[in-house]
Amino acid sequence: NHVFVQTGKDLILNLTEAEIPQNASLWLWQFNNNALVTFSPHLSPVILDTGRIEVLEKKYNVKLKNLHKSHSGIYTAKSLLPREQILSEYNVTVQDPVSPVDLTINCTSSTSSHSILTATCRAEDFSINITLRCENKTCNQQGGDSRGVTTSGSSLHIYQLNKSVICNHSNQISWTESIKKIEDPCTKHGESRTHYEYMVFLILLLLIIVIIVIQKLTEYNVTVQDPVSPVDLSFNCTSSTSSYSILTMTCRAEGSSINITLRCEYQTCNQEGEESSGVTTSGSSLRIYQLNELAICKHSNQVSSTEYIKEIKDPCTKHEHRNHNWLIVCLILPPLVITLIICHRCRKAGNKVNVDNTIYALPEGMDQTHKLNETAEEEHLSPTTTYSTVGPSLTQKSSKTKTRTQPESVYAQIEKPST
Template sequence: MERMTAFLIYLCLNQVSCALTHVFVKKGDDVVLNVTETDVPEDFSLLTWRFSTDDVLVSFDSGPQPKIRDKYAGRVEPDVNKFSVKLKNLQKSDSGVYAARLIAAREKIVAEYNVTVQVSCAVTPVFVKKGDDVLLNVTETDVPEEFIALMWKFSTNVLVSFVPGQDPTIRAKYAGRVEPEENKYSVKLKNLQKSDSGVYTARLTVDQDNTLAAYNITVQDPVSPVRLMVDSVSSRSDSCNLTVTCSAVDSDFSHIFRCDNKACYQEGGEITKSDTSFQVYPQDESIICNHSNHVSWTKHMIKIQDHCIQHGENRNHYILIWIGVALATFLLITAVLIYLRRRRTYHREKIENTIYTVPELETIQTNGESSAHDEPGPSPTTTYSTVGFHNRKDSTETKRNPQPETVYAQVQKPSKT
């Protein structure tokens, strides 16, 4: 380094120009090192592009084609602008100073670039629900064996630092909220709050600073529940129109859906409010209201058929059900009437086939006299019955068809003596 610095100072003292241009390139990208054609006179002897002080990449002379060193074949190519070159697929080892040296009447540097190749400077967006944890990752292969320090920063505040041969150092402000992960150099942020939203970077210091990883973290609250209500229904023979309102804690709106025999069509579209999104849409014979953000979602749905007969086949279905109920009711009533009629017929026939008897009274004489105290009143009697047939004409039907006969007694009261 001291030798290169002394060489550059010498060049600055003896050459016309030594302005140094800083260029930052992401690993794997290309970069153009430019020389304006007006800086090179027509009668020049040689122009070379060098990496550090002695390593020549390509040389231009009076010949038609530049000469590229075998070491850089496929990685260095002349650019459209004469004397400019493109460095391709740069790696971290390609970081350093590149200079264009011109030899004409005297030597001078016509262009000089300090190229810094960064592993990654792309910012990764991450959304986290309030109270959850998040992992900030750095792959171990991105960190060289020899480095000065690696620090995770939130804005300009250092959260934790890694130094070779030492344990990670966590700032007291973040104790209990930041912890190193099993994957070396990665960290976990715990119990994130909305105030923790922002950009987190992993900065690696070797000879110079590089950004190894960057995360833009957004902490969000879970969305509030929603409720879907039907305000009005307009039905026709072949369609059904619904006006619905989907409401949440912090919003109130309504969207109209027009439904035919195949689907429902929404008037309007998705509603977005700050970092949340409302959607109202038909799906599978239902209307759904969805409230969501990047970390949570909730929904409420209603069945269209609960509010209107939307499709022809549904109407036919209900008609068939009513016909079936009416038919079943008719058959039940008919069966009951037939049963009652048969029951009355059987009871009448039973009465007509019954034979009654007339009771007869017979006096039975007792031996001995009655006692004196029995004279004032009637003498006690004993009544017996003699069995005989009731004098009644049998019906023609009864004579023809022998029926079971019932025998009754005919009783006659005896005369007093």
């Protein structure tokens, strides 16, 4: 059996029980005379090439795993005992899948009546081709199909089928093809050449017209402009009620002004009417409008532009807050002044009542000193005691006021009289 296997695939080698002699005691599978696995009745198989051999459940069949080109060759099942006999044989060829093909159609020659095309099929550095003759947009193959064999043994085949050319690349385990619709490249080249000539003619014509126009345009209307000046954007309170207020938003530049009106309720302002625009004395444009909570004023001309963006704040509400603040001041200030005056008067009255009645004085001795005569014997019997009478100080009283009533006790140092 000749078997073709794709590179990397597995192959099962089958051996039926009927093919094994009843009296056989030893048989094997071999590859190019090299044993792969041996079998004996009532014994487990002995695998000699464990890398790529697997014994299946039926112990007579084996699987060759992950085959490569080097594994191509003859695989034989052979009985050895009691006599040598070939039981089964496989001629295995391992092949790679075929590569993609490249199909091209080229213009070989062309006349006013017909054109000759060459269709070429290439694969693995090998090519074959066929010839097509096209007349009035109809192409027919000249001669038969073309076939060839590549260096790897795969086949190439190119042929015409209706309005297409087909290139087929195949071997025993895979195939691929390329199909291309026949379009006459010779006619395309002719159409391209005609189109190119037409475009050249148009370009030359336009160039002549441009030259004539440039010659006639000898004057230019040139306007020199200054950059626009900055703008001034202001808000004014037009009127105000308890529920809403009306604002006027004014945009000024170059002595010109435009404005829009806003109506504000509950701190939300909306534009009344459309946006306003105008033209200044220098010809520049003024434009004023509201965008969300912003007021925008734009000043522009053909060479420059400027704008002023300001957050919308209700000036009417600010005036009400200022009046409210003055009212609070007027209500609080008079009672506060009265309270301060009363406190000041009470402090002055308290100062008059306070009297400092503290007396400072030095005691002075009396003019008379009463001495008690004692005998020497008495001096030895008891401690020496000297008495002196003192009285209130005769000095002038302090001008300081008394703070409280002081006791009438006066103390003075006395000396013992000499004996």
